[in-house]
Structure formats: C-alpha cells, structure tokens
Amino acid sequence: MTPLQVCLLFSALLFATGFAGAVTRRHAILVLIGIELMLNAANVNLIAFWRFGPHPEALTGFIFVLFSMALAAAEAAVGLALVIAIFRHKKTSNLDEVKDLKG
C-alpha cells in the first residue's frame, strides 16, 4: 500500500468515527465534536493529496486546509452558541427532547 493510500484510509476511518458519534449520541455537544472530527478527517485527506500528489509547489491543498480550519472554528463557535441558547430555553441539551417542530 502506498503512503497515500494509508493516509486516505486513516482519513476515511476518522470520518467514519466522527460520523458514527454524530448520529448515535444523544447530547448536542457530542454531535458538534463529531462534526469537528469529520472536518479534521477532510483536512487530513487534503494534506495527504497535497503531499503525495502532482504539483505540490502550487500549495493548493495546503491553502484549502488553512481556509477549512478557519471555517471549522467559526462553525464551532456558532454551533456552541446555539447549544447554549437551546439549553437556556429548554433546560436540556438532550437532542431527543428538542422536538417541538416534530410533525
């Protein structure tokens, strides 16, 4: 297996772990943790392709990763603000109980 394939498999496994946590856990903050892990897995993928792919001197994957990190930070901030706001209204951070709009 080439190094690129090992890195891509690691990234896929990390993505699957984050995804599993995000869809199976009950607490809102754990869903956000899963989302952060998924974003990180995508970043690892991009860096692996930058490192082992053609034209690494163009730094495309690298710059993409820097922007992705900035975006992930902003999204984590807004997501956690939402969790705090929901907790203030419903006194719970259990996602199964936030179902006022359920049809």
Added chain:
Amino acid sequence: MFDKLDQIFVTLKHLVMGHLPAAWQPLASAVISIALIPIVFPGLFAIVTVIERKGLGRIQNRYGPNRVGPFGFLQFVADGIKALIKEDVVPRAADKMVHFLAPVMMLIPVLLAYAVLPFGRKMVVADYDAGLLFFFAVGGGVELSVFMAGWSSRNKYSLLGAMRAIAQMISYELPLILSAVTVVMMVGSLNLSEIVKHQNQYTFGIAHWFVFSPWGLAGFLLFLVASLAESNRTPFDLPEAESEIIAGYFTEYSGFKFALFFLGEYLGMFAISGLGITLFLGGWTAPFSFLTWIPSYVWFLSKLLGIVFVFIWIRGTLPRLRMDQLMNFAWKFMLPLALINIVVAGIWHYMGPDWPRWLVCSAILACAYGLLGLGLMHNQKLGKRIYRYAE
C-alpha cells in the same frame, strides 16, 4: 578570543558529538541540545524564587528568607525537600486520572516553548520556519491544563478560579499576538533567528532593537502587560490569589503536584519573557556596538533577569485588578491599542527612513493612548475614599 567564548557551548557540543559513532550523531545532537533546557531553566527558577521572596520582602520593608544558607539563598533546597516529602492529598470525589495529568499537561507545553527561542548566536534548539507560530500554539496547552486542574478537583471554588483564569488567558492572548504581529510585519518572517538578525545592525553605535521605535515601544509595553496576564501574575492574579480564592484552580493540589504547577508557572513566565526579549529587545544582541565583545548568551540571560526583576517589582508594588476591570482593560484598551499599533507600524514602513515618521507615529500612538485611557476612566468616580458602615 571573545568569539570563541561566544561559541563555547556550540564547540563543546561538537566536541562531544565527535566522539560518538556517525550513526548516533543526529540523535546525540538532538539529545544534547534538548537536555540543556530542563537543566538550565529549572535552575534559574530555583534562584528566581529566592530572589522574588527576598525582593518582595525588601519592598514590603522586611527581610525575605534569611536562615537557610548564606543570606537565605539555599531556600529553594528547603522548599524542594518540603514539596517532595509532603503528603499528596487527593480529594475523594476527584477525577483521579485528570487530577494527576493536569500538572504534567501544564509543564509539557511550557518546556516545548523553549525549543524555538534563540539563546545565543547559533544557539537554537529547533530553528523552525514558523517558530513564532509554534510558540503561540503550544501556549494554548496551558489553558487546557488550567481547566483540567480546576474541574477535576470537584470543588466549586477551583472551578470558578479555573473559569476565570481561562477567560483571562484567552482575553490577553489577543493583544499578545497582535503586538507580536507588528514585529513579523517589519521583518517579513516568522523565524525567530531571522527576527534577531534583523536587530543585529548598528546605527551611530546603537542597535536596531525594535523597542527603540515608537511602534516597537508600544508593542513591547503591550506585550509586557499581556505576558503578566498570561502568567497569572499580579496585578492579574485574581484566579490564584491567596486572599481571594485560596489558590484558585490549584487549591486541591499539595506536595509535589503543587510544586510542579509552581514550576510550570515560573517557566512559562521565563519563556514568554524570552519571547519578548527576542522580538523587541534584540534577543542576544548587545545594545551598543562597543559592547559586542560580551558573549551573546550573557546578554540574553541578563535581559531575562532584568525583565524578571521588573515583574517582581510590579508584583510588590501594584494592587490586584478585579475580574471585570481585567476584562475591560483587555478588550477596551489593549486590543484597540494593539490594532492601532499595527496601523502605525505600516505607516512607519511606508514613510521612508527620515525624521518625519518618528513624529507622525509617536503622535498617533500618544493620541490613541490618551483617548482610550480617557474612555476607560469615563465611568470611574475617583475621589477621596468614603467609608460606609453596615446599618
């Protein structure tokens, strides 16, 4: 002769490495470079604790410790033995693993930060291209350890102290990093050795230290105040002051773990002073060109001791800031001033090397300082002290 004295540590290291087989040389080089840091800086920590207690004592019109050793200078040995033989009390409800790991988690980032500081000419452990970024990145580990210490003790006061400490550290990180950004703008590189090399030029016998320019002086003062707040020292030590919250986030630590926290705090203070010296005070360079014969590491050490002395002096003299006063100071005074400093540094660069730029930049900074200071003082009713009695 003095060039040889300057490079004596590098020569010694190459001598030792020459005796080893070629396959082991990279590893030996790394180990020798790294091993000096946990030997030199905790030694400096030991001496500085005694100097601090004696200095504070003299400021408060009393002798410091004067019983152990000549003039009390072996007090750190007594303190070390006490810390090692004291009983290690862990609260019953504490989270044992996190409680154990918190002091470790504080020491590791702080020791890592020393790896990028240039202690002398060609004396850097790891000459990274993005060294300054590495320093600030590992600074974030300290905040995580503060939280771990406060939460694992299962003590409301520890948790409160930890939250306050984290809020304080995060708020003061911004002026710290922004004042370092001005230096990066002027030099064009994040490499700390490169920054020191830029300050190694002499005009009329005076070095080109960044602190000798208006934006550099403002930046250095901002950096100094922010580093006081990052190391939780007076006047910013509300999270850990003994008269406020017992010891804040390390209330429940005793014995050797407390000593590790203490060590981590002082090592952090030295590391961030070292960074301030590298960025603004010229690192290992001499201030005047006729003094360049003194070895570079002697200059670095004396500047470090000078800044530590200023920290001790500030600790003995100024009263503590309250939490809301702290936060107001960071967000409403230091952050705007740091941003204006960046603009002034840009103006400095583009106005050309003549005397008008000194005038313009100093005028802008003085106006900004005055206006922001007036803004902070706006709601304070400062006057003669009045007493109120409980009815």
Added chain:
Amino acid sequence: MSLFLVITFVVTLLAAVAAMSLRNLVHCALMLAIAFSGIAAAYLQLNAEFAGFTEILVYVGAIAILIVMAILLTRSGEAPEKSVLTSGWLAGVVVTVMVFTTLGWAVLNSTALPPPPVEAPQATVKNIGDMLMTRYILPLEIIALMLTAAMIGAVIIAFKEDGKSKSSQGNETPIQIGNQPEPLPAGSVESRKEGVA
C-alpha cells in the same frame, strides 16, 4: 512510510473512538484534544509544518477550550443516568459502516491515484504568504468577512437578555453554596458602632 506516522495514526484513531464513546463529557472533550494533537503530529510528519502549528493553535488552543466551556455552561459535567445513545442509533451505525466501506473500497481499488513524488515538498511561510496575497486574496477577504459575521452571530445568539425572556423567570434556583446566614440580632450592630466611635 515511517513507523512514527503509523503509530500517530493509531493513537489518533483510538483517541477519536474514545472521544465519541465515553460517558463523561469532559473526558470526551479531553480525548478530542488528544485526537487533535495526534492529527497535528501527522501533519508535521507529512512536511506540512504550518498546518500542524495552525491545527494546534486553532483546534487545541481554541476549539477544545470552547467545547469545555460550553460543557460547563450547559451543566453537563456530571455523568448521565440514562442511556447515552439516541433512539435510532442502529440505523446510524449501519450508515457509518456503509460510508466507510465505500470510501475504503474506493481508496484501495482506485487506479486514478498518482504515483508518489520523488522528493518532499517545501511549504515555506514565504510561499504560503505569497500565495495568500496573490492568488487566493479573494477567499482570504471572504474568510475575514465570514469570521466577523460568525463572531457577531455567536454573540447575538448566546446573549443573555435581561428581564423579559421566559427563561429568566420561574424555576431556576440559584446555586447555593452552604446555608444562608441567619440575620444578626438587632442590638449587636449598634453596640459595635459605639465601641468604634
């Protein structure tokens, strides 16, 4: 493909699995910080130094702390009594397995992957700065706008309104640290004042 890189991958995966499966939320957050550090170590070994340092600065230094502060502010520090899994967790696990199988099969059997390069690339800070200021200047400015908008938005969403919101009335009991002291008998205050004056 050094041994260190494989060990880093294994440690990161273990930390990520622990982050998603522990009961105590603060332990999950700390395991997440370990996972982030592992990913940063992986970046450092893939010659992406700047990305590694930025990862530690942004993720460990800011996002992990944000997560633990949110855990404390929503009072989730204690262990939950009921189950930690949501209803319908089985479907989630099935979908996860399908996702991973697809990705893994695509990686292992793909013929479009390029051959490994001869030498390691150099991502100096100067090159990154040049790229950011010449070719990627538009995304840089958009990210600046987006970060400002996110900051303002997060503050507005989490802002505690004074007085009139429904959550501030009613059943919130304040945290009581110890008992409230009983009021002093009325005579003692005057006698103390006489003593002073």
